[in-house]
Amino acid sequence: MSQTDTTALLASIVNLVKTELAPLASAIDQEGVYPADFLHQLGALGGFSAAIPKEYGGVELGLDTQIDIITAVGRECGSTAFLTWCQSTCAWYLLHSPNETVKQRYLPLVAQGKLLSGTGMSNTVKHLAGIEKIHLTATREGKDYMVSGSLPWVSNIGNDHLAIVAASVGEEGYIMFAVRGDSEGLALNPCPEFSGLEGTQTLNMRFRNVRVSADDVLARPDQFKAFISRIKPGFVLGQSGIGFGIIEGSLKTIRESNITTAHVNIYLDEQETDLATRLDTLRKEVSSLAPQAENGTARILDILRARANGSEATLAAAQSALLHAGAKGYLMRHPAQRRLREAVFVAIVTPALKHLRKEIHDLEQHSNMEAA
Ligand SMILES: Cc1cc2nc3c(=O)[nH]c(=O)nc-3n(C[C@H](O)[C@H](O)[C@H](O)COP(=O)(O)OP(=O)(O)OC[C@H]3O[C@@H](n4cnc5c(N)ncnc54)[C@H](O)[C@@H]3O)c2cc1C
Structure with missing residues (x-):
């Protein structure tokens, strides 16, 4: 490289x-x-x-x-x-x-x-963190699996797309697999209108006995636990980039607003230099974790903390940009109000901020118990 x-x-x-x-x-x-x-x-x-x-x-x-x-x-x-x-x-x-x-x-x-291709892993990741029940179930038929159930919202999918999702196979555990949008028994339906992210082709996936061939399985039940541990750090860390982009866009708005209204903007809590320093620190942290996620040595707690810090910083920056821009930023054509809605998405998409805090809490409790 x-x-x-x-x-x-x-x-x-x-x-x-x-x-x-x-x-x-x-x-x-x-x-x-x-x-x-x-x-x-x-x-x-x-x-x-x-x-x-x-x-x-x-x-x-x-x-x-x-x-x-x-x-x-x-x-x-x-x-x-x-x-x-x-x-x-x-x-x-x-x-x-x-x-x-x-x-x-x-x-x-x-x-x-x-x-x-879309990733419909939110339900499984939340399920494994003890937040909700698994929505897809699979039964074995020879080497293939028959899958039923539904996932409420999966983005970047369509009839000519792929989706990667997971299902429970009873006592055996879980499988993770790829499925084409036009597979027999799979229906893709529109979701109710969102307040943002409408251009992500986010659809509801309903599976009715969809056959998944062994060749489309990414991880069988006996491989699943190790596979999820291997992919999760990169999956979670990668989302930091969405927040960093929103923070950079928000900093641009803050700089532009300060050309004319710095005399009053200086009374706001989150100033450009504070946010830029916060971004720089986060970026360096994520840069040091990325190679660890690649070689499989990352500590999941560090990854979850970095992602949570990223969500908080994104919310703070987008809100500050709108406060700096004032009423102009509240116009539909101004990016500041769009970024605020995008920033909220960063904090609610799985792992959501509340989910991250739960997992961090659970892991900290566990290590405290081990130390005691
Ligand atoms: C625009 C958009 C795009 C998205 N794209 C994707 C995507 O590409 N892929 C994807 O996988 N997901 C996607 N999602 C889903 C997203 O990642 C979140 O999972 C989703 O927003 C729901 O999370 P939540 O934090 O609101 O759920 P929570 O508020 O945490 O709800 C948790 C669960 O708890 C259950 N529950 C309620 N009460 C109880 C109780 N008393 N005991 C036990 N359980 C209970 C609820 O039924 C719910 O299932 C998308 C969402 C949006 C809005």
């Missing part, structure tokens, strides 16, 4: 974001435009495959660079930064799958954005 390669890739992505995505940001937010063309172009540049080796069609520049890419997208559009995370995270799941067939089948296509 070379610094020159990373700089060149990021420069080309920043350029694409400015020319192709920035002009669409309002329509994505207010008309629910799903930026499929942009996603394909981003994929062709390597925008989903920084953490993927070249042998699987990736650009092999590391997870930290993938987070920088998500940040670059999020500076202009938090909703599309989330889609960038969805797609690159599906590639991350496939990369770490112990099943070589599923990896060969989908990883190069997903990594290059030729096949768009």
Whole structure:
């Protein structure tokens, strides 16, 4: 991996974001435009495959660079930064799958954005953290599985997309698998209107006896526990990029507002320098954790804390930007009000801030009990 390669890739992505995505940001937010063309172009540049080796069609520049890419997208559009995370995270799941067939089948296509893919793992991650019941159940039929149940909201999916989800297999445990949107027995239905993120093609997935072949299974019950532990740090850490992009966009609004109204903005609690320092500290922390997530040595507690700190900083920055911009920032055409809604999404998408605090609390209690 070379610094020159990373700089060149990021420069080309920043350029694409400015020319192709920035002009669409309002329509994505207010008309629910799903930026499929942009996603394909981003994929062709390597925008989903920084953490993927070249042998699987990736650009092999590391997870930290993938987070920088998500940040670059999020500076202009938090909703599309989330889609960038969805797609690159599906590639991350496939990369770490112990099943070589599923990896060969989908990883190069997903990594290059030729096949768009959603991650419907929220329910499972919450279930494993003791927050809710698992929604999908599978029964074995020979080497295949038959899956039923529903997931209320999964983004970046469609009839010609892939989705990666998990189901319980009774006493055996869980499986994680890939499923095509047009599979027999699978219905994709619209969700009620959201107050933001409308351009993410977020749909309800209803499974009625959907056959999943063994070749589409990322982890069988006997592999599942180790697999989830392997993918979770990168899954959670990658989301930091969405928040960082929103913070950078908010800092821009604060700087612009201060050109004319600094004399009164100085009375606000969160000033540009405070937020910029907070972002810098968080960015460095995430940069040091990213290689650990890649080589499988990250401590989950450090990852969860970094993600929670990122959510809090994103909320603070987006709120401060709107307060700096004043009534102008409250206009529908101003990005400050959009970013505030995007920032709230960062704090409610799984793992939500309350979920992170629960997991952190549970892990701290556990280590206190061990120490006692
Ligand atoms: C725009 C948008 C896009 C999204 N995209 C995706 C996506 O791509 N993939 C994905 O997987 N998810 C996605 N989600 C879902 C998201 O990640 C969260 O999981 C979802 O918002 C619900 O989380 P929550 O924190 O609101 O749930 P919570 O408020 O934590 O609810 C927890 C659960 O507790 C249950 N419950 C209620 N009362 C009790 C009780 N007394 N005892 C036990 N349980 C109880 C509830 O039924 C609920 O299931 C998306 C959501 C939105 C809004």
